[in-house]
Amino acid sequence: xxxxxxxxxxxxxxxxxxxxxxxxxxxxxxxxxxxxxxxxxxxxxxxxxxxxxxxxxxxxxxxxxxxxxxxxxxxxxxxxxxxxxxxxxxxxxxxxxxxxxxxxxxxxxxxxxxxxxxxxxxxxxxxxxxxxxxxxxxxxxxxxxxxxxxxxxxxxxxxxxxxxxxxxxxxxxxxxxxxxxxxxxxxxxxxxxxxxxxxxxxxxxxxxxxxxxxxxxxxxxxxxxxxxxxxxxxxxxxxxxxxxxxxxxxxxxxxxxxxxxxxxxxxxxxxxxxxxxxxxxxxxxxxxxxxxxxxxxxxxxxxxxxxxxxxxxxxxxxxxxxxxxxxxxxxxxxxxxxxxxxxxxxxxxxxxxxxxxxxxxxxxxxxxxxxxxxxxxxxxxxxxxxxxxxxxxxxxxxxxxxxxxxxxxxxxxxxxxxxxxxx
Numbered sequence: 001x002x003x004x005x006x007x008x009x010x011x012x013x014x015x016x017x018x019x020x021x022x023x024x025x026x027x028x029x030x031x032x033x034x035x036x037x038x039x040x041x042x043x044x045x046x047x048x049x050x051x052x053x054x055x056x057x058x059x060x061x062x063x064x065x066x067x068x069x070x071x072x073x074x075x076x077x078x079x080x081x082x083x084x085x086x087x088x089x090x091x092x093x094x095x096x097x098x099x100x101x102x103x104x105x106x107x108x109x110x111x112x113x114x115x116x117x118x119x120x121x122x123x124x125x126x127x128x129x130x131x132x133x134x135x136x137x138x139x140x141x142x143x144x145x146x147x148x149x150x151x152x153x154x155x156x157x158x159x160x161x162x163x164x165x166x167x168x169x170x171x172x173x174x175x176x177x178x179x180x181x182x183x184x185x186x187x188x189x190x191x192x193x194x195x196x197x198x199x200x201x202x203x204x205x206x207x208x209x210x211x212x213x214x215x216x217x218x219x220x221x222x223x224x225x226x227x228x229x230x231x232x233x234x235x236x237x238x239x240x241x242x243x244x245x246x247x248x249x250x251x252x253x254x255x256x257x258x259x260x261x262x263x264x265x266x267x268x269x270x271x272x273x274x275x276x277x278x279x280x281x282x283x284x285x286x287x288x289x290x291x292x293x294x295x296x297x298x299x300x301x302x303x304x305x306x307x308x309x310x311x312x313x314x315x316x317x318x319x320x321x322x323x324x325x326x327x328x329x330x331x332x333x334x335x336x337x338x339x340x341x342x343x344x345x346x347x348x349x350x351x352x353x354x355x356x357x358x359x360x361x362x363x364x365x366x367x368x369x370x371x372x373x374x375x376x377x378x379x380x381x382x383x384x385x386x387x388x389x390x391x392x393x394x395x396x397x398x399x400x401x402x403x404x405x406x407x408x409x410x411x412x413x414x415x416x417x418x419x420x421x422x423x
Contacts, residue, residue, distance in 0.1 A: 003380055005094040006077065008101050009120070012113040014338065014376040024115040024145050027103050031119070034126035038067070039246055040149045041239065044137035044181045045157030045191065046174070047288045048231055051264050052157060055236050056134045059250050059258035060243075061085040067130035069121045069146075071114075071138065074265050074416035075423075076379050081121050083128055085263065096124035114138050118145045132248055142180025153242050154181045154188040154217070157235060159204040160197070160287035175204035176211050184216035187242045191235050192222040197287060232259055266415050268295060270405065273422045276397040277405035280419075282412040284310065289322040292409060296326040303328035305358065305399040306407045307392070308346060309414040312339040317349035319410065328404075329358040331396035333389040336374050337413040343368055343387065360395035363388055383421050393418055 028035055041056060043049045050070045057068035061084045073079035081088045081096075088096075100120045104111050111119075118138075125133050137146045141156075159175040182188035190208050193201035205221060212219040220242075222234050236259065240250040250258075269280040283292040296304060306327050310316055320330070332346035344365050350357055359365075368387050377384060385391075400406035408415055 001094045002090040005097040005101075006378055006380060009077075009097045009113070009116060010376065010378055012104075012111065012116050014113045021115075021143065021145055021148055023107075023109040023111050024119060025148055027107055027109065027111065027119055028122065028148060030107060031103055031123060035118075035122040035149050037122075037126035038130050039132050039152045039248075041132070041134045041153045041155065041243075042137065042146060042149055042151035042181050043134065043155045043157065044141045044144075044178045045155070046160035046178075046285065047194075047291070048157035048191065048235070049136045051232055051262075051267055052155065052235050052239075053134045053136045054262045054264040055232060055255075055258045056239065057082055057085045058262040059236070059240075059254050060132055060134075060248060062254065064131040064248060065129065067121070067125040067128070067133035069118070069133070069135045070264075071117070071136060072412055072416075074412065075420050080117060081124060083125070083130060088124065092124055092128075093120075095127070096120045099123050112145075115145045118148070137178075137181060140174070140180075141178035143177070144181075147181055151181065151183055152186060152246055153239060154183060154186065155191070155235065155239060156181070156189070156208060157191040157231065158194055158197070158201070158287070159208070160200065160285060171200050171204040172207045175207040179208045179211035180215075182212045182215045182217035182219075186217055187220055188212045188215075188217040189235065189238050189242070190219070190221045191231055194231065194287060194291070197290075265419075266412060268292070271423075273418070274394075274397055276400040277402050278397075278400060279304070279405045279407045280415060281407065281409045282415065283409045284314070284319075284411060286318070286322060289319055289409075292407075293323055293326050296407070300326075300404065302404065304404050304407050305329045305331070305396060306409070307331050307333055307396045307418075308410045309333045309335060309343075310341045310346070310410040311413070312341045314341060314410075316341055316346045317352060320346075320349050320353055320355060323409075324353050324355055327355055329356045329399060331358050331392050331399075333392045333414060334368065334387040335389050335411075335414045335417050336372060336384045336386060337377050337417060339374055340411070340414070342370065344370075358396065358399060360388075360391045363391060377417065379420065383417060389414075389417075390421060393422065397422075
């Protein structure tokens with residue numbers, strides 16, 4: 001039953017963009033608006049969204065039946081939906097996925113994979129009688145499927161350059177889109193400035209202020225001068241103060257305990273793969289990569305070995321230039337999930353920057369196929385090793401030591417496949 005439901009959901013095509021929200025709106029209406037079954041916290045922003053959702057999920061679950069939607073997943077798609085801070089079961093997923101697909105087929109609509117994810121969560125959270133739900137925005141804000149929800153509290157963690165082809169070329173344009181998750185008469189919290197991002201914050205904060213004024217939201221900007229490591233506590237405490245008026249109050253101790261005990265894999269996570277120390281981080285845009293590089297420079301006396309991959313929509317040279325000061329060696333990989341950047345382009349960018357490449361003995365980049373059909377691998381499919389990425393990861397792991405872990409970053413899709421094979 002689980003396999004059938006999984007295949008059915010994936011047939012909608014992960015990564016396929018279907019613009020407009022009217023289709024999902026009609027299906028939600030057909031379903032009786034399950035998204036309105038409990039109060040909602042809607043979390044948008046460029047970086048830090050998932051961490052805040054996971055911290056809130058941990059904190060609120062200690063007292064109330066709490067739902068959470070966080071994406072993307074690493075190994076199992078069931079990680080995207082949580083109830084009481086636990087990934088949903090195969091039975092819960094199967095019921096909700098089949099119910100969502102039935103509704104979509106009943107309307108005969110060409111709905112996207114992400115829209116179906118939102119519908120699935122709304123149906124399941126209603127069925128499970130959840131008392132409060134935290135949702136992570138997918139892409140942008142104004143036009144995202146999650147913005148069909150009616151949030152009691154809206155949060156923007158911070159704004160940076162990402163997905164410019166869709167959201168706009170400047171932080172001002174992106175901020176205006178993301179601020180569209182605010183609601184009239186309700187709080188909209190803007191996170192503090194990230195360390196090293198002061199100029200960008202000064203550019204986008206007025207845009208968020210003006211956009212929320214137009215909407216009629218109650219705008220709550222957090223202090224601009226905060227260290228990046230204080231971003232999550234500052235946001236969590238600000239949200240908890242607003243939750244108190246809704247009857248879901250948390251004290252400061254509960255907030256800090258939630259940050260300490262929350263589950264959010266692949267975010268500055270120290271782990272072990274095949275007995276070797278690794279540092280897993282989902283950094284895939286400039287701000288996130290700067291935060292990663294800053295943390296490595298603070299925590300380690302010397303540069304570290306890296307595995308790096310990215311999606312084809314990214315510019316590997318710009319990303320690697322940020323990491324170069326903390327990168328001892330680079331093992332580039334290309335995993336056939338969605339649309340990966342080819343390993344040759346990553347290697348060429350590294351050479352231009354003077355970064356030392358470390359490849360498995362006997363593996364030439366010319367051996368890696370240049371053209372192949374790319375899809376999204378489900379957790380039920382065997383790993384796709386046409387690009388010899390498994391051998392590259394095995395090699396890179398030998399470079400790690402207890403004092404100098406192997407850093408794996410650049411693509412959360414690749415990280416998920418590495419964990420699926422090596423953990």
